[in-house]
Amino acid sequence: MDLVGIGVILIGIAFIILAIYFAKVLQQVGNILQDVDKTVGELPRQLDGILDETGTLLKNSNDSLVDLNTKIENLTPLFQVVGDLGQSTHMLTSSLVDVTSSVQQKGMHTDVSDQNKKLGSLYGSAMLGYYIFKKRKESGNTPAPQMKKLPAPDAK
Numbered sequence: 001m002d003l004v005g006i007g008v009i010l011i012g013i014a015f016i017i018l019a020i021y022f023a024k025v026l027q028q029v030g031n032i033l034q035d036v037d038k039t040v041g042e043l044p045r046q047l048d049g050i051l052d053e054t055g056t057l058l059k060n061s062n063d064s065l066v067d068l069n070t071k072i073e074n075l076t077p078l079f080q081v082v083g084d085l086g087q088s089t090h091m092l093t094s095s096l097v098d099v100t101s102s103v104q105q106k107g108m109h110t111d112v113s114d115q116n117k118k119l120g121s122l123y124g125s126a127m128l129g130y131y132i133f134k135k136r137k138e139s140g141n142t143p144a145p146q147m148k149k150l151p152a153p154d155a156k
Helices: 003-108 112-140
Strands: none
16 A cells, blocks of 8 residues: 555544544534523423513502502591691790790899799798698697497307
């Protein structure tokens, strides 16, 4: 055999090895494509389940929003009453502050001797009340007369 024959045999052997390698690669690509086809075939069924769940979720969300809006509408008058109450107490408090400040300013213009006379009469009245209370308490501590015990009736 000459060198051309040996070269042709080597090229044939290389071609057979290359063909076997390409066959295995193409078989694996075919398996991958079958798996992709199977997955794509299952997608519509899975998407139907997901879309059904999404629809249920949206329906429940809408029901919850309607319920929440109804409850808020029911509570709105209560919040308005609380707001009105807050405003009225604010007005009352501010008027009390005005009265207190006016009384305080009137008290600053009074004479110290007049204030001392008023306080002296107040303290005197308190002491008189305490003295009367103490005397009544002392007179109430006298021992009460002894009472005789009657014999118990006989049980027959």
